[in-house]
Amino acid sequence: MHARAVAATTTALLGTAGLLIPTPQARAGEVGEPPGVIAHRGASAYAPENTLPAIDKAARLGFSWVENDVQRTKDGELVVIHDDSLRRTTNVEQVFPGRAPWKVKDFTAAEIARLDAGSWFGPTFAGTRVPTLKEYMRRVEHNHEKLLLEIKNPELYPGIERETLKLLSNEGWLDRPHLGRLIVQSFSADSLRIVHDLKPALTTGFLGTPSVVDLRRYARFTDLINPSYGSISATYVDTVHAFNGPHGRRLGVLTWTVNDAATAWTVARYGVDGVITNRPDVVWAALHGY
Numbered sequence: 100m101h102a103r104a105v106a107a108t109t110t111a112l113l114g115t116a117g118l119l120i121p122t123p124q125a126r127a128g129e130v131g132e133p134p135g136v137i138a139h140r141g142a143s144a145y146a147p148e149n150t151l152p153a154i155d156k157a158a159r160l161g162f163s164w165v166e167n168d169v170q171r172t173k174d175g176e177l178v179v180i181h182d183d184s185l186r187r188t189t190n191v192e193q194v195f196p197g198r199a200p201w202k203v204k205d206f207t208a209a210e211i212a213r214l215d216a217g218s219w220f221g222p223t224f225a226g227t228r229v230p231t232l233k234e235y236m237r238r239v240e241h242n243h244e245k246l247l248l249e250i251k252n253p254e255l256y257p258g259i260e261r262e263t264l265k266l267l268s269n270e271g272w273l274d275r276p277h278l279g280r281l282i283v284q285s286f287s288a289d290s291l292r293i294v295h296d297l298k299p300a301l302t303t304g305f306l307g308t309p310s311v312v313d314l315r316r317y318a319r320f321t322d323l324i325n326p327s328y329g330s331i332s333a334t335y336v337d338t339v340h341a342f343n344g345p346h347g348r349r350l351g352v353l354t355w356t357v358n359d360a361a362t363a364w365t366v367a368r369y370g371v372d373g374v375i376t377n378r379p380d381v382v383w384a385a386l387h388g389y
């Protein structure tokens with residue numbers, strides 16, 4: 100029903116000198132324009148988070164923006180997984196019983212490739228793997244999707260910013276058209292500053308709710324402030340919007356993790372530019388009056 104409509108309105112040509120800056124909302128900031136919708140860890144209410152089936156499901160539902168989490172294995176492979184431990188979302192305890200606490204950074208890519216990352220979610224997903232970032236980017240490309248990539252726990256992985264950008268470059272994701280489909284975000288301001296310094300043209304998002312007095316400083320390296328929905332108000336969103344980011348455009352706001360209609364309406368009234376959700380269909384229907 101809404102597949103093409105959403106796809107057609109999720110990238111905005113913004114910025115000066117033809118600079119392509121993506122936001123999940125076309126014409127961000129126009130009164131009455133509903134926020135964009137981003138599938139959190141893929142359509143993670145319906146398929147195991149951060150897996151290829153989760154982004155396939157988002158695409159089937161008609162959503163082009165997906166979010167993920169990137170970490171690094173013991174032997175330096177970038178993989179897509181949320182927790183710093185493999186325990187919650189794989190069968191690592193059965194396969195490697197003596198390796199507690201099963202940290203991602205303590206396992207090789209070959210070991211992680213043996214794990215089942217789908218059965219915990221449901222039997223129909225048995226055999227699903229933890230994707231490498233390379234595999235994941237190829238599927239995002241295949242699905243014509245757009246990516247909100249989170250560098251997760253960067254303090255555990257020195258150098259992960261440069262490595263992530265290298266992989267993105269190798270996969271063709273740092274050319275001009277792809278930069279319009281890519282945002283890199285992190286809870287770490289230091290990590291985000293590194294990303295911005297390495298690739299100034301890239302759109303970045305800070306995860307958190309900086310105090311108002313700090314916003315001017317954040318606006319030097321981040322295009323978006325991405326706060327938890329419970330931490331914001333209409334006044335806060337307006338205040339963020341009053342600043343211009345490193346590309347000369349007003350700072351945007353993508354809020355998380357909103358999974359019900361009532362909260363979606365609330366944050367839409369606040370004026371956020373995008374809503375990050377495990378249930379993109381539910382949020383989209385709420386925002387568009389279905």
Ligand code: G3P
Pocket residue numbers: 139166168181249306355375
């Ligand atoms: O994209 C926002 C959200 O992913 C941040 O929290 O813990 O789900 O990575 P978390």
Ligand code: CA
Pocket residue numbers: 166167168249
């Ligand atoms: Ca995340």
